[in-house]
Amino acid sequence: MKISQRSQLLKGILEGCILSIIKMQPTYGYEVSMKLQEFGLSDVSEGSIYPILLRLQKEKLIIGEMKKSDTGPKRKYYQLTTEGEIQLTEFIHQWELLKQPVDKIIEKGVHYNKNK
Template sequence: MSSSQMLKGILEGCLLAVISEGETYGYEMTEKLARYGFTMVSEGSIYPVLIRMQKDRLVASVLKESDLGPKRKYYRLTEEGLKALDEFIQRWNELSYSVDRLLHNKRFKSNDGKRGG
């Protein structure tokens, strides 16, 4: 799996988490993601993911007027979306726990090696 594919999978989970905080639209989502330090992907890359999520019925959308001009598309989580978010959190916890442990041991051994040399 390439790093961009991995990022897309994570991005989907993160978008589910952002939308679960309340009805929101594209630009606002990118701002929230940026606030959490999610700056490794371009802002526009959320849209292919949102289109897929909407097709999978994880999110629903509604157009609302905006003071700035064009209407904004607001997203909210569906029941399936909530389930998908729970699954993502569970999978992420398992994965990050395993990866953390593995990398922690690696770092430990590597530091030992440096000390020994």
């Protein structure tokens, strides 16, 4: 998520959402998947999430730390780095830049329908 900006955003929505979720509160992968469900992104599988977490970690946007759990196996808690915060801000900006045109385009298409 460095060089190519918008184009990546088109497929990188999940990445930004995960950054935002981690920002709310340090979290581990399994909980991320449950939070995404709560928010309404119900069909995002762990096969998507964990690779993203690893990638984000490799890019130093988040850092992970293993912690014991009372109720199950150890968890890897992630939190944002400064660079991660910057990238999240950038993501939000790009998301707005994408959303507005798309909404406009859709609205105008639907509107045309009504005049028919």
